[in-house]
Amino acid sequence: MTFQTICIRLNRKYLSILLLLFVGLNINAQDAALTAISNPKGAPATMKMSELKSIMKGEKQRWSDGTKVSIVLMKTNTATGEITCQKIYNMSGDKVKRFWLGLSFSGKADAPTFCNSLAELESIVAQTPGAIGILDRVSTGTGIKTILVDGKNSF
Amino acid sequence: MPRLKSISIIGILLVLIGSSSGLYSQTTQIRGFADVMASLQKEKVSFALGEQDLFITSELSDRFSFLGESVFRFTNTTPTKFSVSIERIVIKYNVAGNHNILLGKHHTPINYWNDTYHHGRVLFPTIFRPLLFDANIIPLHTTGISLQGHNLGDMKFGYDLMVGNGIGSTDVLDNDKRKSITAAVHIKPVEGLRFGFSWYNDVITKGATAHDGMILDWTVNQNLFTGSIAYFGNKFEVLAEATAGTNKTDTTGSQHTMAAYIYAGFKIKEKIVPYLRFDNLHFGQGEIFYNKNNTTSIVTGIRYNLNYVTAVKLEYQHQHGEKEGDTDRLTMQLAIGF
Numbered sequence: 375m376t377f378q379t380i381c382i383r384l385n386r387k388y389l390s391i392l393l394l395l396f397v398g399l400n401i402n403a404q405d406a407a408l409t410a411i412s413n414p415k416g417a418p419a420t421m422k423m424s425e426l427k428s429i430m431k432g433e434k435q436r437w438s439d440g441t442k443v444s445i446v447l448m449k450t451n452t453a454t455g456e457i458t459c460q461k462i463y464n465m466s467g468d469k470v471k472r473f474w475l476g477l478s479f480s481g482k483a484d485a486p487t488f489c490n491s492l493a494e495l496e497s498i499v500a501q502t503p504g505a506i507g508i509l510d511r512v513s514t515g516t517g518i519k520t521i522l523v524d525g526k527n528s529f
Numbered sequence: 530m531p532r533l534k535s536i537s538i539i540g541i542l543l544v545l546i547g548s549s550s551g552l553y554s555q556t557t558q559i560r561g562f563a564d565v566m567a568s569l570q571k572e573k574v575s576f577a578l579g580e581q582d583l584f585i586t587s588e589l590s591d592r593f594s595f596l597g598e599s600v601f602r603f604t605n606t607t608p609t610k611f612s613v614s615i616e617r618i619v620i621k622y623n624v625a626g627n628h629n630i631l632l633g634k635h636h637t638p639i640n641y642w643n644d645t646y647h648h649g650r651v652l653f654p655t656i657f658r659p660l661l662f663d664a665n666i667i668p669l670h671t672t673g674i675s676l677q678g679h680n681l682g683d684m685k686f687g688y689d690l691m692v693g694n695g696i697g698s699t700d701v702l703d704n705d706k707r708k709s710i711t712a713a714v715h716i717k718p719v720e721g722l723r724f725g726f727s728w729y730n731d732v733i734t735k736g737a738t739a740h741d742g743m744i745l746d747w748t749v750n751q752n753l754f755t756g757s758i759a760y761f762g763n764k765f766e767v768l769a770e771a772t773a774g775t776n777k778t779d780t781t782g783s784q785h786t787m788a789a790y791i792y793a794g795f796k797i798k799e800k801i802v803p804y805l806r807f808d809n810l811h812f813g814q815g816e817i818f819y820n821k822n823n824t825t826s827i828v829t830g831i832r833y834n835l836n837y838v839t840a841v842k843l844e845y846q847h848q849h850g851e852k853e854g855d856t857d858r859l860t861m862q863l864a865i866g867f
Contacts, residue, residue: 433680435627442591442623464763466799472837475560475866476652478586480645481596481619481631482679485558485586 406457407528409509410521411496416441416504420522423529429506430462432474432483441504445486446495454492454510461529462508557587564650564864570857578603579862582616582648592623600648615700616648616670631675634700638675638689638713639667639727640770641757650864654766654792656844657860660808660826661788664819665740666772667753668729671709672700685717689727696751697737705734721762729753733818741820747778749818766794766802776818784813794832802832824850838866 410426416437421429428434434443448455450467459470478485489495492509499505500517512520512527523529564579581601588594596619604612618633638644642659646652661667673693680687694700695709713727733739733749757770771789788811794804806828812821830844842862849855 428680433627433685435623435629436625440625468834468837469799472652472834475649475837476645478558479560479584479647479649479652481586481617481621484588484594 409512409528410523411509411513411518412506412521413499413503414519417506423524426523432477444502444505446498446505446507447486447488449488458508560584561867562649564862566862568860580648594621627680628678634672637668637671637711639729640755641759651840651866655806656842656862659790660810664810666788687715689713695731696733704737707732723759725757727755750777764796768792781817784816787811800834805829822850822852840864
């Protein structure tokens with residue numbers, strides 16, 4: 375076996391490992407499931423994905439019962455925050471922050487509350503009538519309901 | 530009697546705030562914007578401070594909110610060489626759903642740029658505003674009352690109906706009985722795309738001071754019609770706006786002015802956007818309200834967004850004005866938010 379052949383075989387091996395790692399990570403990011411949660415007051419029990427995206431972009435000020443919509447998100451530099459940016463906003467974390475800066479600056483919508491931890495997010499949603507938030511798991515917390523999006527409790 | 534009226538209005542406001550507050554905890558945010566520049570013009574390099582903009586929002590209650598924007602900028606006429614201006618004070622009351630009443634000093638919702646970018650230079654697609662702003666074609670501010678609705682129905686229809694002190698007035702007193710009227714509508718049929726149209730009317734009394742300090746010799750009936758198309762997608766950005774203005778007096782008749790610009794940007798990467806902008810101002814031959822100076826300009830530049838609150842722009846502008854001839858300028862700007 376020549377030195378060149380060994381190099382090619384080693385390269386193939388490492389390339390395969392790198393490829394598997396990349397695919398694995400990619401599947402991880404795209405398949406990580408999110409769940410929409412809300413305070414019992416305000417949000418409906420079910421909604422379409424398009425409605426959820428519209429609400430999370432500040433396009434709705436009040437729920438049908440008149441409660442004010444309050445958006446609660448994980449910070450964009452957290453794992454759940456990053457996935458939320460991709461799946462809900464189809465933007466990078468920086469673009470989402472810029473989007474909200476522009477919107478609140480123009481006075482068209484109130485900026486969301488950004489949280490450091492999932493526990494903090496759950497707590498704010500539970501305490502704020504009309505609050506809606508995004509988690510990376512189905513919540514079992516008290517004072518919280520899970521919204522079915524397109525008929526599913528995660529997406 | 531006027532005093533009784535004022536007390537009644539204040540009383541109603543207090544009742545509204547009280548009834549909508551419940552257990553509401555007030556949330557106040559203070560943000561700001563600033564920018565610095567360096568420019569090369571006529572073989573001379575100059576450094577310049579831009580504006581420092583303080584921006585405050587506060588949710589006063591479940592339905593009441595406040596927005597304030599104050600700007601500190603260079604002014605040659607004050608002892609300190611700086612001045613402070615109140616750019617916006619808006620108290621918003623959410624009536625129902627996406628319908629609001631707004632009171633205070635607003636950026637007149639006459640076109641997309643004036644209603645979107647305000648004084649946050651980091652959010653501007655180019656370094657400087659389009660020429661129609663510098664030429665005072667449109668009234669930038671209106672102090673008054675406004676009805677506003679947005680994202681209504683599948684087409685995401687929006688409207689603004691504003692009544693306020695007209696041109697020549699101050700933020701505390703109208704100079705005549707006539708009020709300015711702004712009516713604007715827009716739709717957002719698909720993500721990132723917005724079509725808008727507006728109409729502005731004011732009767733500006735003889736003797737009033739116009740935007741550029743000119744004292745009017747005639748009473749002017751002004752109508753401004755503005756159309757705009759904005760598309761900000763993942764790859765392309767396009768913003769085109771045109772204002773057709775008619776200034777009519779009993780003695781000089783109607784004079785027509787057209788001001789327009791088109792901006793286009795292409796994201797070669799998410800953070801890097803080369804762009805172009807073309808501006809054109811065309812005034813009627815006997816224009817009496819605006820400072821007649823037919824001008825064209827082309828701007829080419831590149832924007833690099835370091836992060837969501839920091840942007841560097843490098844821009845070259847060639848301008849041809851009827852009065853000043855050709856001018857060229859190369860400008861670099863660092864704009865931040867904080």
